[in-house]
Amino acid sequence: MTLEDARALDATDPLAARRDDFLLPEGVIYLDGNSLGALPKATPAALADVATRQWGDRLIRSWNEGWIDAPQRIGAKIAPLIGAAADSVIIGDTTSSHLFKALVAALRSNPARHTVLSEAGNFPTDLHIAEGAVGCVPGARLKVVAREDLATALDDDTAVLLLTHVHYKTSDRFDMAAWTARAHAAGALMLWDLSHSVGAVPIDLTAANADLAVGCTYKYLNGGPGAPAFLYVAKRWQDSLASPLSGWMGHAAPFAFEDAYRPAPGMKRWLAGTPAMLSTAALETALDLWADIDQHAVATKSARLFDILAAAGDALGLDCVSPRDPARRGSHISFRHPQAYALTQALIARGVIGDFRDPDILRLGLTPLYLSHEDVWRAGDILRETLESEAWRDPAFAERLAVT
Numbered sequence: 001m002t003l004e005d006a007r008a009l010d011a012t013d014p015l016a017a018r019r020d021d022f023l024l025p026e027g028v029i030y031l032d033g034n035s036l037g038a039l040p041k042a043t044p045a046a047l048a049d050v051a052t053r054q055w056g057d058r059l060i061r062s063w064n065e066g067w068i069d070a071p072q073r074i075g076a077k078i079a080p081l082i083g084a085a086a087d088s089v090i091i092g093d094t095t096s097s098h099l100f101k102a103l104v105a106a107l108r109s110n111p112a113r114h115t116v117l118s119e120a121g122n123f124p125t126d127l128h129i130a131e132g133a134v135g136c137v138p139g140a141r142l143k144v145v146a147r148e149d150l151a152t153a154l155d156d157d158t159a160v161l162l163l164t165h166v167h168y169k170t171s172d173r174f175d176m177a178a179w180t181a182r183a184h185a186a187g188a189l190m191l192w193d194l195s196h197s198v199g200a201v202p203i204d205l206t207a208a209n210a211d212l213a214v215g216c217t218y219k220y221l222n223g224g225p226g227a228p229a230f231l232y233v234a235k236r237w238q239d240s241l242a243s244p245l246s247g248w249m250g251h252a253a254p255f256a257f258e259d260a261y262r263p264a265p266g267m268k269r270w271l272a273g274t275p276a277m278l279s280t281a282a283l284e285t286a287l288d289l290w291a292d293i294d295q296h297a298v299a300t301k302s303a304r305l306f307d308i309l310a311a312a313g314d315a316l317g318l319d320c321v322s323p324r325d326p327a328r329r330g331s332h333i334s335f336r337h338p339q340a341y342a343l344t345q346a347l348i349a350r351g352v353i354g355d356f357r358d359p360d361i362l363r364l365g366l367t368p369l370y371l372s373h374e375d376v377w378r379a380g381d382i383l384r385e386t387l388e389s390e391a392w393r394d395p396a397f398a399e400r401l402a403v404t
């Protein structure tokens, strides 16, 4: 792959114009959109409108002018990205808190079963929250096994199988339909964490017959730092599962001010407290960019961007830990390197922003909406220069920051 080849791919790229929807700093090749998505051009004005007009001028009237229904309205905008019915998704809270609610609800719905099964090395919050959730349900326990042992660990005590669709380190992707079918064959519910796959790979929860899903909106969906997360509950479970965080916004009639809790019908029962409207507005603006984007065009471009960096890594003798088969991975590429932290910092100093995942992974996110093939080719060339010059040996690059 030469620079000319990359430019030729850009010339026929159906997503090329989307780059113009984002504000990115000069001199930066941003390969960390899988951790914090870039800023959409429309977001600063949307935030200013919420602050000055909706809050400043309309004041409390804004709750009846679009705020109170925002969690469901925005959930419906996420639904097509995950193959869900519009009324089976809601936004709010964080991925962590949705995981907690979904796990406790699932455990309580089937007291004959006690185990939450998950994968060793899953994203930390998934395992930490599962540990907390089983602690809240008498008799429940968490079983964490290696990926190759998951199928045999599924048994007649498994209440929920909790898996992250695309692995945050390696980019490995589970076959959603096959694993959901396995969970169901064992009599368990299937809960997917889509944080590293939504906006990166095509997802069809309905076709897979999934029960529950959660996911992040500040990664590939560009909702902004700490943007509200989403929760999906299959229609067939919406009446029988109940949130353990039984707050007033999930009540059937919050403004009846009743003493006793009565869960709202549908997805609204998963709300607990008042929605955070500033971050909710930023998320809605970012989602509007996805309205006319073809998920398959995103996947095709992601695969090409991956190939460019995979070829650069191969030429440098780097150990790529991500699957070569695009159907088996997400939209980031990870290389193992003994000095991955210093290498990541040296790349950032050269304008190529990726990240480091402990202990030895250099992770580079490939976001098809705002990266060109040329950007990614240039990033590969800067990676080559950084390795060949051994610039990463500068002691300044070894100093650990709080967020890696």
Ligand SMILES: *Cc1c(COP(=O)(O)O)cnc(C)c1O
Pocket (backbone or CB within 6 Å): 094, 095, 096, 097, 123, 125, 126, 164, 168, 193, 195, 196, 216, 229
């Ligand atoms: C990013 C990520 C999260 C983030 O959870 P928060 O509650 O938003 O901090 C959760 N799970 C996975 C798999 C992630 O990649």
